[in-house]
Amino acid sequence: MKTSVERQVVLPWNQVVRISFNSIKARFFRSLITTLTLTLAVAFVAFTWSSYDMLNSIWPHANTSLQELITSGGYEITEKGFGSSPKDIWLAILSVLVCVVGIVNAQLMAVTERFREIGTIKCLGALDSFVVRIFLLEAVYQGLIGGISGSLLGILVATLSLIWKFGSAVLYYWPFLQMLATMAWASGLAVALSLIGVFYPALVAAKMQPAVALRAEE
Amino acid sequence: MYRDEAHNVVRLSEVTKVFRMGNNKVEALKGVDLTIKTGEYLSIMGPSGSGKSTLFNMIGALDKPSSGRVFIDEVDVAQLDAYELAWLRCRKIGYIFQTFNLIQVMTAIENVTLPMVFAGMNRDEYTEKGMELLKIVGLAERYQHRPSELSGGQQQRVAIARSLANDPAIVLADEPTGNLDLTTGEEIIFLLKQLSKERSVTIISATHDVKMLNVSDRVVWIRDGRIDRIEDRDKLKISIGEVA
Numbered sequence A: 001m002k003t004s005v006e007r008q009v010v011l012p013w014n015q016v017v018r019i020s021f022n023s024i025k026a027r028f029f030r031s032l033i034t035t036l037t038l039t040l041a042v043a044f045v046a047f048t049w050s051s052y053d054m055l056n057s058i059w060p061h062a063n064t065s066l067q068e069l070i071t072s073g074g075y076e077i078t079e080k081g082f083g084s085s086p087k088d089i090w091l092a093i094l095s096v097l098v099c100v101v102g103i104v105n106a107q108l109m110a111v112t113e114r115f116r117e118i119g120t121i122k123c124l125g126a127l128d129s130f131v132v133r134i135f136l137l138e139a140v141y142q143g144l145i146g147g148i149s150g151s152l153l154g155i156l157v158a159t160l161s162l163i164w165k166f167g168s169a170v171l172y173y174w175p176f177l178q179m180l181a182t183m184a185w186a187s188g189l190a191v192a193l194s195l196i197g198v199f200y201p202a203l204v205a206a207k208m209q210p211a212v213a214l215r216a217e218e
Numbered sequence B: 001m002y003r004d005e006a007h008n009v010v011r012l013s014e015v016t017k018v019f020r021m022g023n024n025k026v027e028a029l030k031g032v033d034l035t036i037k038t039g040e041y042l043s044i045m046g047p048s049g050s051g052k053s054t055l056f057n058m059i060g061a062l063d064k065p066s067s068g069r070v071f072i073d074e075v076d077v078a079q080l081d082a083y084e085l086a087w088l089r090c091r092k093i094g095y096i097f098q099t100f101n102l103i104q105v106m107t108a109i110e111n112v113t114l115p116m117v118f119a120g121m122n123r124d125e126y127t128e129k130g131m132e133l134l135k136i137v138g139l140a141e142r143y144q145h146r147p148s149e150l151s152g153g154q155q156q157r158v159a160i161a162r163s164l165a166n167d168p169a170i171v172l173a174d175e176p177t178g179n180l181d182l183t184t185g186e187e188i189i190f191l192l193k194q195l196s197k198e199r200s201v202t203i204i205s206a207t208h209d210v211k212m213l214n215v216s217d218r219v220v221w222i223r224d225g226r227i228d229r230i231e232d233r234d235k236l237k238i239s240i241g242e243v244a
Helices: A013-026 A028-061 A064-072 A086-112 A115-123 A128-166 A176-207 A210-215 B052-059 B082-092 B108-118 B123-136 B152-163 B182-199 B210-215 B233-243
Strands: B008-021 B024-037 B041-045 B067-072 B093-096 B170-174 B202-207 B218-223 B226-232
Touching (some): A013 A028, A013 A128, A028 A128, A028 A176, A086 A176, A115 A176, B024 B052, B024 B202, B024 B226, B041 B052, B041 B182, B052 B170, B108 B123, B108 B152, B152 B170
Parallel strands (some): B041 B202, B041 B218, B170 B202
Antiparallel strands (some): B218 B226
């Protein structure tokens, strides 16, 4: 008598959403560290970019003395406005690169800490793809939280520092729509960075034989 | 779920396992043949380093043998793809570990129901069954507790409830009493024995706990990666008597 082995093992998306959300919530302080890396990275990029946005929106309305004050403050203007010089672009790219390394490191640690947990859920019948899906969704949550908080922080600090340097005219010409756009793409960037960071460690963890994952020290 | 008595739930044939550690090869298993029948309570005994845990991993389809074959319910595990292996681990086999291995961030009930989530049960079904299982192991009123809020014995009870989630044919226990004190260990052993009787589950445990012997139908002694001897229960009492 031969008993057949079936293939049906499922993990519906609403369960993935629930499991990964609870996991972030329960590990609040641990995930805060990973999220903080993202927050700081995005805050820096958002700070730089929103400063340029504000300068661009104030420049046409500024009188000569304010324009002099701005250019003497170290900001370079080209025919396309502020923030488009090669130096500015390099600065943004480099800051993102440095962040990627930090985030990969943080995620690698976070996933390594959970090898035992991964081995256990594989013993309970999880497929490799379940493990990857749970980790990717956790990374998306962290990316969103880090991205939104980081861009808010960056924009706030940029606005305050420009007001301090150039006066309340900054607030008068505050480019609301551009700030929203900055927030949106900075949050998108954070999610992307977070996913890049978690993808490799999650894949390694998911592919481990359960016996090997269970042997890992907690 | 019902099978004739002669049915072999697990069969190992010529199983070897070699671990590579740098340039050294360590032979953890040197050719093991073993047949386990449905409903048996089998203990695998042996000192640490004898290959006990490796054998446990082979039976549980948690690791691949270097050579030889492992059959679970007469299905060759080596022939299964990832989906079928996951199905097997989910529905056919329940695992209990020395270190309990509960998911730390989940409550008792969430831990117990996780295998049922993977098995595609709906929320009402798995919650009801999860509570039922927690009741059987005597922890129904602690269902909302996290593992860190439970004692070792209670954590192992949750792990036992979890192992029974999808009515497996086999429950594999790797040193289930290894991290527990004497009395708690005894309670866990009796709970396992009782469950094997009531549910006619095959229980296979790797252990070096002598208390395990009293409840076992058969004991497999492992030494140095080989089966040293296999003893039935009746003969066992005599040999223990001699030791005592």
